[in-house]
Amino acid sequence: LNAALPYAFISPALAMILVFTLIPLALVFWYSVHNWDLRKPWEQGQFVGLQHFLAILDPERDELFYPSLLKSFIWVFGSVSVQFICGLGLALMLNQTFFGRAIYRSIVLCPWAVSGVLTGLIWVWLFHETAGAINDLLDRAGLLHLSVWLGLSEVPRRVAWLAYPETAMPAIIVANVWRGTAFFAISLLAGLQTISEDVYEAGAIDGAGQWQQFRYVTLPLLRDVIVVTTLLRSIWTFNFVDLIYTMTGGGPANSTLTLAVYTMEKTTVGLNYGYASALAVILFLILLGGSVFYFKITGFARGGAGE
Amino acid sequence: MKKFAFLVLSVVLTLALARPAAAAVEITYWDTNVTPVRTPFWQHMIERFEKENADIKVKLVGIPQAQAHTKIVTAIQTNTTPDCASFWVEWLAEFKAMDAAVDLKPYLEKSHLKNELVPAAIEAVEYPVGGKDGPLLLIPHRFFLDGIWYRLDWYKEKGLEPPRTLVELEEQMKLFTDPAQNRYGLAMRGGKSGHLYLFQMMLTYAGANQLFDVDGNSVVNRPDYVKGLDWYTSLYRKGLTPKSAINDAYQQILMNFDSGTTALLIHNPGSSTEHKNKLGEGKFMSAPWPLGPKGVRVMRNIWTEGVGIFKTSKQKEAAWKWAEFVAGEWASSYWNRMIGEIPANLKSQQHDWFKNHQYLPNFSKPIGDPKTLWFDLPTYLPEWAEFQDRSIIPDMQAVMLGQKTAKEVLDKWTGLLTEWNQAYLKRTGKK
Numbered sequence: 001l002n003a004a005l006p007y008a009f010i011s012p013a014l015a016m017i018l019v020f021t022l023i024p025l026a027l028v029f030w031y032s033v034h035n036w037d038l039r040k041p042w043e044q045g046q047f048v049g050l051q052h053f054l055a056i057l058d059p060e061r062d063e064l065f066y067p068s069l070l071k072s073f074i075w076v077f078g079s080v081s082v083q084f085i086c087g088l089g090l091a092l093m094l095n096q097t098f099f100g101r102a103i104y105r106s107i108v109l110c111p112w113a114v115s116g117v118l119t120g121l122i123w124v125w126l127f128h129e130t131a132g133a134i135n136d137l138l139d140r141a142g143l144l145h146l147s148v149w150l151g152l153s154e155v156p157r158r159v160a161w162l163a164y165p166e167t168a169m170p171a172i173i174v175a176n177v178w179r180g181t182a183f184f185a186i187s188l189l190a191g192l193q194t195i196s197e198d199v200y201e202a203g204a205i206d207g208a209g210q211w212q213q214f215r216y217v218t219l220p221l222l223r224d225v226i227v228v229t230t231l232l233r234s235i236w237t238f239n240f241v242d243l244i245y246t247m248t249g250g251g252p253a254n255s256t257l258t259l260a261v262y263t264m265e266k267t268t269v270g271l272n273y274g275y276a277s278a279l280a281v282i283l284f285l286i287l288l289g290g291s292v293f294y295f296k297i298t299g300f301a302r303g304g305a306g307e
Numbered sequence: 308m309k310k311f312a313f314l315v316l317s318v319v320l321t322l323a324l325a326r327p328a329a330a331a332v333e334i335t336y337w338d339t340n341v342t343p344v345r346t347p348f349w350q351h352m353i354e355r356f357e358k359e360n361a362d363i364k365v366k367l368v369g370i371p372q373a374q375a376h377t378k379i380v381t382a383i384q385t386n387t388t389p390d391c392a393s394f395w396v397e398w399l400a401e402f403k404a405m406d407a408a409v410d411l412k413p414y415l416e417k418s419h420l421k422n423e424l425v426p427a428a429i430e431a432v433e434y435p436v437g438g439k440d441g442p443l444l445l446i447p448h449r450f451f452l453d454g455i456w457y458r459l460d461w462y463k464e465k466g467l468e469p470p471r472t473l474v475e476l477e478e479q480m481k482l483f484t485d486p487a488q489n490r491y492g493l494a495m496r497g498g499k500s501g502h503l504y505l506f507q508m509m510l511t512y513a514g515a516n517q518l519f520d521v522d523g524n525s526v527v528n529r530p531d532y533v534k535g536l537d538w539y540t541s542l543y544r545k546g547l548t549p550k551s552a553i554n555d556a557y558q559q560i561l562m563n564f565d566s567g568t569t570a571l572l573i574h575n576p577g578s579s580t581e582h583k584n585k586l587g588e589g590k591f592m593s594a595p596w597p598l599g600p601k602g603v604r605v606m607r608n609i610w611t612e613g614v615g616i617f618k619t620s621k622q623k624e625a626a627w628k629w630a631e632f633v634a635g636e637w638a639s640s641y642w643n644r645m646i647g648e649i650p651a652n653l654k655s656q657q658h659d660w661f662k663n664h665q666y667l668p669n670f671s672k673p674i675g676d677p678k679t680l681w682f683d684l685p686t687y688l689p690e691w692a693e694f695q696d697r698s699i700i701p702d703m704q705a706v707m708l709g710q711k712t713a714k715e716v717l718d719k720w721t722g723l724l725t726e727w728n729q730a731y732l733k734r735t736g737k738k
Contacts, residue, residue, distance in 0.1 A: 038380065039404050039689035042734070064697070129551040130489055130568055153550075157486055160551035165708065251498065252553045253704040268377045270693040271401070 028284075031277035038271035052278035064254065064262055065279075069286075071169070072258040075244075076237045078173040079180060084230055086177065087184020092214075094185065095192045105189070112182035120246025123175035127247075129160035162248055165255035172247050172256055176237065184229060191225035192218070227300045234294075235287055259283055332625045333364040335389035336614070339379070341369025344580055348645045356632050363625045372557075383407045386619055391626040394445040394615035400435040400687050402444055402615070409616040410442035414627050420634055420652075425450065427674070428611045428651040435686040437735075445615035447651040448634040449643050451575040452596070452609055453507060454670040456582065458570050459592040469594035473512060473538075476571070476597055480547040483570035493571045494563035495548040497707055498556035502699040504573050506684060507596065507607055509535035514601025516682040518724075523732045525724035528717040537713040540706045553704050564591075575610070576670045579647035593669040598678060605680045606673055611651060690727045698723070 032053070035046040055061045094105055111119070126133050135158040138144055144156040152159055152167070161171045195218065203217050219226075241260045244250065250257035250265065257265075263283060266276035294300075338349055346369060353365045368389065370378050376398065382388040383405055394408070402408040415421055428447040436442055457469050461483065470476035480492020496504055510516055512535030520526050543552055549563055564572035565585035572578075582591045596604045614630035616623055632638055640655035642648075647664075649671055650656050661667065673679040685691055702716040732738035 037689070038384070039401055039692070041404050041406070129549060130563075130566070155486070158489070160549065160553075163551045163553045165710070248554065249499070251701060251704060253708060253710060254701045257701075265697060266693075268380075269696050271380060272693070 028277045028280050031273050032281045033278075034274050036272070036274035036277070038273065048274070052275050053282070055275070056278055056282065064257065065259075067254065068257045068259045068262040071256065072238060072260065074169060075173065075176075075256075075258050076234050078169070079176040079237050080230055080233050082173070082177045083180040083184050083233065084226075086181045088188055090181065090185035091188035091192055092218075094189050105186075108185050109182050111179045112186070114179060116179070116240065116242035117246050119175055119179045120243045123171070123178070124162065124247050127161035127171050129158050129163070132158075132161075134161070135159060163252055165253055168248050168252060168256050172244055175247065176240070176243055179243070180233060180237070183233060187225060187229045188222065191222045195221045223298075224300065227294070227298045231291060231294055235291070238287060239283070259286075331362050331364050332622050333366055334391065334620070334622050334625050334629060335366045335368060336626075336629060337375075337379070337389050337392035338367060338369045339375035339393045339395070340372040345646070348642055352633065352638050352641065355637075356629060359632070360625075360628055363628060365629055380405075383617075388617035388619045390620040390622055391614050391616045391629060393612055395612050396431055396435060396445075396610060397686050397692070399432065399444045400689065401692065403436045403442065404689060407618060408442075408444040409618055409620070409623060410444065411446055411616065411627070411630070412443045414631075415443060415446065418631055420446070420631055423636070423652050423654055424634065425651045425653060425656075427609055431609050431611050432613070434608065434683055437687075445611075445613040446630045446634040447611040447613040448639045449613075449646070449648045450609045450611035450651050451577060451648050452606060452670050452673060453504065453573060453575050454596050455594040456564060456572040456574055456578070456591055457594060458564075458567075458586075458590060460590045461570050462592075469592065470571075470597050471594075472598050473508075473600065477542065477547070480542065480571065484547050486546065489568060491549050491563075491569045492547040493542060493573070494555065494560040494569040495543055495552040496555055496557075496560050496573070497543070497553040497700075497704055498559070499696070499700065500556060502695050502703060503607060503684075505536070505539060505699075505703055506682075507605060508539040510605035510680075510682060511535070511596070511599040511603070512538050514599050514603050514605065514680075516605045516680040518682060518685065519728060523725075523728050523738060525721045525728060527724065528714070528721040533713045533717055536706065536717060540703065540713065543707040544709060553707055576648050576667055577646060579666050580645075593666040595669050595672040596679075603678050603680055604673060605682060608681050608683045609674075613651070685724065685728065688724075688727045688731055690723075694723065 033047060033049055035043045035048050037044065056065050059066055090108055094101065094108065114122075125131065129135065135144075138146060139158065144158065147153045147157050147159045148155070150159075150167070152164055159167070161167050199217055199221070200213055203213050208216065238258075239260050241258075241264050244256055244258060244261050245264070248256045250261045259279070260283065263276055263279040266272050266279060270276065338345065346367075349367055353367060357364060379388070379392065379398070380401070383402075388407065394402070399408075424447060428450045429443070431450070432443055432445055432447055433439060433441050436444060455469065462469065465482065467479060467482070470479055476493075483490055483492050495501075509532055513529070513531035515529075515531065517526055526532075542548055549555070549568060551559065552563075555563065560572060560574065561578055561581055563569045565581060567586075576593065579593075596606055598604050614626075614633050616626045616630065620626050633642075634652060636652055636654040639650040639652035640658045640661070643650040643655065644658075644660045647666065649667060650658075650661065655661065684695075688694075699720070702711065702719070705711040706713055706716055729738075
């Protein structure tokens with residue numbers, strides 16, 4: 001058999017990866033060490049070495065990088081942890097047999113089918129101070145005192161959830177949880193269905209209760225699914241801008257400006273492709289390092305169990 | 308045979324019918340603020356234009372305001388620009404830097420429009436790209452100034468006159484504020500473009516229009532400016548505006564005013580149609596920008612929009628015809644009558660509808676008034692566009708929230724503006 005044949009077969013795929021992933025990636029690296037500010041054509045294309053990186057890492061020169069990195073971690077941890085817990089709960093419930101299960105399963109998937117921008121718009125209105133359903137519900141339930149308890153005002157009143165630096169981040173996390181829970185629910189449900197009934201039966205014979213079955217049977221057997229889904233979701237969330245952009249635009253007072261939003265703004269508003277590329281490279285390295293570290297501590301794929 | 312004859316006939320017919328269409332040039336025009344209100348007006352203008360110029364077809368493509376800038380910049384970078392688009396003055400410095408737009412001065416020289424356009428509007432177009440010696444990158448067809456909208460019915464009920472001074476403005480805001488009823492004084496703009504009102508308020512409060520000294524160093528941290536910024540943001544801290552004002556941009560401030568949440572709105576005449584549709588005639592009225600404690604109002608130079616042509620266009624002559632038409636007497640009059648703004652064409656300003664308009668004269672009153680001082684934001688600085696969105700707005704929000712002081716942020720702006728302005732002066736050989 002011709003040894004080159006397999007390569008010929010995968011060459012279309014390789015070409016696609018080259019054109020759509022590797023070359024753009026290389027370009028980002030190239031931009032990151034050059035001046036490429038569309039508003040300053042006189043310095044465009046100059047090689048600057050690591051200057052963009054030094055400027056980014058110097059809090060005197062870039063006052064937004066470290067705060068936005070912190071915001072990114074809060075955003076990712078807040079979103080993914082709550083999504084995971086809710087998603088796991090839903091998956092366990094949907095794994096039971098009950099009437100109309102198929103319909104419930106499709107309903108659960110719905111938010112995942114909604115685009116980020118649309119989710120953002122829906123939640124902007126839900127959180128709205130005067131027209132929002134959330135304030136309306138609080139009002140009807142006599143819970144407007146919430147604004148006093150949260151220290152947002154002296155008298156009970158409707159809350160502009162996206163207007164306070166204290167509540168804007170939790171608010172966008174809630175919106176993201178609403179959308180992302182479905183992903184966990186469906187993925188974990190698929191994982192649950194691969195666990196054979198025999199294992200539970202064996203556990204029951206050994207005298208394992210509900211909790212012990214969950215702790216010693218379900219969780220260990222779901223581990224690979226959990227590792228992959230939380231990692232994927234973390235990466236997506238880290239890079240996710242459309243929801244934040246529609247809901248707050250990074251505001252108020254930069255309180256929801258994550259690193260990804262900051263990078264995007266450097267490109268679209270700042271038109272500074274060089275600097276933005278350096279930010280993107282840093283983002284890439286953080287995600288790469290984070291993923292490797294995560295695989296290490298979870299011991300994933302050690303036995304060659306592929307992705 | 309019959310079949311064949313029919314075939315020949317239909318081919319001949321098709322060719323005959325297709326010929327005039329094939330001879331016409333098609334130009335693509337981007338409306339960079341597409342709304343359901345604006346589109347029919349454009350379509351009507353295009354219809355008339357195509358009747359007058361049978362050899363030109365205009366293809367209208369609408370781009371929402373929020374994405375317009377990104378779309379155009381991307382198009383410039385990828386050489387996919389249309390023939391022409393409606394340009395805004397704040398983009399011109401960038402377009403010049405990227406060498407993307409055609410200088411329309413030579414075209415205007417030869418045109419009947421030459422002496423028809425409002426000189427102040429032409430100056431506003433030249434300002435960001437080098438002043439008198441700079442290129443003319445758009446042909447203005449409308450312009451506006453900021454002013455005040457107020458609820459006429461509420462004011463009548465309380466027997467009040469619209470605010471003539473900033474002191475009156477604040478007093479009246481207090482009178483109308485009642486959080487229990489969900490009513491507030493002013494629909495303040497803390498979100499996108501809110502810095503435009505901030506600068507005008509801050510400078511009006513101080514009664515001065517200087518942003519740089521003779522050496523080109525920024526003076527925005529002058530003590531009277533600090534007081535001005537502090538006063539303006541205190542309106543939010545005192546609870547005289549909706550709490551959401553901190554993020555509110557164009558749509559939200561309009562909604563606050565038009566839904567009866569606020570008594571006052573700072574905006575331009577362009578929103579009159581929205582007020583008419585949502586509140587109804589007779590419930591709202593306009594007033595000129597109020598005077599500050601020093602007895603003057605300090606306003607940003609007029610804002611203008613008009614058709615500009617991209618260098619990539621292969622039909623520049625046809626695109627120019629369109630730009631000329633849009634800024635011409637009929638179109639400028641029609642557009643501004645429909646949308647409720649000020650025509651940039653002097654002949655259109657002589658039309659009865661404009662002279663007898665109930666809202667517009669209040670907005671144009673500051674022009675020619677000795678009590679008005681004018682200023683321009685340094686939009687010629689390449690750093691400005693990002694600075695206004697990423698620094699000024701968040702800093703303003705931080706001051707509104709009391710996280711930062713007015714002095715702190717103005718000190719920071721002064722340092723940056725001085726640095727950039729000095730670099731600019733050096734680069735352009737002005738120093």
